[in-house]
Amino acid sequence: MAIFNLKKREIECKIVYYGPGRCGKTTNLEYIFKTYKKQITGEMVSVDTEGDRTLFFDFLPMGLGKIKGCDVRVQLYTVPGQVQYTSTRKLVLKGVDGVVFVSDSLEVRREKNMISLKDLQQNLKEYGSSIFKIPLVMQHNKRDLIKQGFPIMSIEQMEKDLNRQLKVPSFPASALNGEGVGETLKECLKLTLKSFKKEMNL
Amino acid sequence: MSNYVLSGNLKFLSLGDVLQFLGSNASTGVLHITSKYVQDPGLIYFDNGNPINAQVGPLLGLDAVNSLFGWADGEFEFSEEDVTAEVVIKKSRMEIILDGLSMLDDGQIEKVGPLSFEEKSSDVSGITSTLPVIRGPLVDYMYVVDEEEAYAGTNIVKEGKHGSWFWVILEGVAEIYRETPKGPLEILRIGEGAFIGSVASLLLLEGNVRSTTIIAVDNVQLGVIDFRRLSVDFLRMSNELRNITISLDRRLRQITDMVVNLYLKKVRTDDYIEGKEQLIHQGESEENLFAIQEGEVNIVRHTENGYVPLANLYAGDFFGHVPFLDIGQEPYSASVFASEDLETSKLDAGILQKEFDQLSATFRHLIEFLATTVSATTLVASDIQKKVDEQNI
Secondary structure, three states: OOEEEOOOOEEEEEEEEEOOOOOOHHHHHHHHHHHOHHHEOOOOEEEEEOOEEEEEEEEOOOOOOOEOOEEEEEEEEEOOOOOOOHHHHHHHHOOOOEEEEEEEOEHHHHHHHHHHHHHHHHHHHHOOOOOOOOOEEEEEEOHHHHHHOOOEOOHHHHHHHHOOOOOOOEEEOEHHHOEOHHHHHHHHHHHHHHHHHHHOOO | OOOEEEEEEOOOOOHHHHHHHHHHOOOOEEEEEEOOOOOOOEEEEEEOOEEEEEEEOOEEHHHHHHHHOOEOOOEEEEEEOOOOOOOOOOOOHHHHHHHHHHHHHOOOOOOEOOOOOOOEOOOOOOOOOOOOEEOOOOOOHHHEEEEEEEOOOEEEEOOOOEOOOOEEEEEOOEEEEEOOOOOOEEEEEEOOOOEEOOHHHHOOOOOOEOOOEEEEOOOEEEEEEOHHHHHHHHHHOOHHHHHHHHHHHHHHHHHHHHHHHHHOOOOOHHHHHOOOEEEEOOOOOOOOEEEEEEOOEEEEEEEOOEEEEEEEEOOOOEEEOOOOOOOOOOOOOOEEEEOOOOEEEEEOHHHHHHHHHHOOHHHHHHHHHHHHHHHHHHHHHHHHHHHHHHHHO
């Protein structure tokens, strides 16, 4: 549920990047921060959490238009997957408006992907949301690794593993060089705004 | 007082949420946070939604803000005002929040809050009880600083664990258990108005090890008693009344030990009274109250199944007739046996009675409840001895 900031005439919405450790959530956000710098008002906050970093920044995406005369400000977060970071996870996932699930194409990470997705389902449930209802986009990351000879899973297999029931939009990506990063975010924003408008009967 | 524009409890809205809210509202002013678990209040100064300085006791700036993330329970109030505090904190709002929370989860920030009752008790379920429930008088809310809930089946206190907190039961029923080699033994059931906690812990020198396990039978609403007020009352008492209170608490522990020993058939009554002189005969009228100076006294109850030893008293303890308390033992319901070297002094029951009547209602109720539990446990001891005897036949 987004926050309406009447003082600034803005709608704040929250999009969270979720996924197993070192799948490329942070790389996604770093790429967005670099590429859309002009639209980003604040600093990028980076917090070292064990095994992964937690990132945050907010920006005003261009071309999204206004809702009821209010600009839409987007807060982007990554969330630490490690069990012990419950307080951080709670703050990040509370009132989340849209989720990007980043999966790791490396064959050896297959199980980690599935565990993380299940984890996401559990966490969303805990904070009063549902994986089936929330605007969700999937990104199969690290497609470029095949060029370096690493064994990676086929898109078909990953879809079967992760997206069989959810049937949400999904994108192949190589976050390191930016491929698929913009598309993923755009789709997630589109779904999130659509769900807002539906909620507000616009 | 009146310039508070936002207030609430951290249990409902965490510090992270409050900081985000004040941030997106671009508020300028001071956030005051108090917690009964911490002596000093916390202050965070905001300029245009951003924390610029803070203080908690000796901690200043960012360290102070970080420590506040550990306060799981506390009241906050935001007052809108011009802030002149020096800008010490340069970190962005979200960085403070995310950093603080990850430090909390990493265990780098001390957690401050109520004890949790999460721990489930193990093997006592399935024991159905027929014991009556002991209740106390109406609760004086002046002495209740907080309310807590213990869910059905959870431990309120655990035998052998340390703890000095006092609670009064506001709603619900709890069972008192002792661990024994033959499994947990139920001793008493307590309900509304019953106190949980030992007077001995008010004597800061004495151990504060819980002597029994108390388990919530249904969801129990507990009132946390103001320990400091109780201590002040206790310190203001005359030495005589204080000694009687402590001795009564000791007697409760002894009689509870005795219940366990009787249950385990580890008691030989004869050893208790051998070589001792009977000082007070059960049922005899004895108007006097004595303090033991030297020697030893045994309190023994005579039942149709024989003698039930109740307590072993030494220097500092009292025995005899306490006009304002019914402890269900001597002189009417138990006999007193004395060692040869016994020396006593007589206490003035009238003066004690006057002092007792002037105590705070809560402390009076506490002592009365102590006496009632001594009396009830005495009956439990007699009962257990009877059962053990019957099994032997």
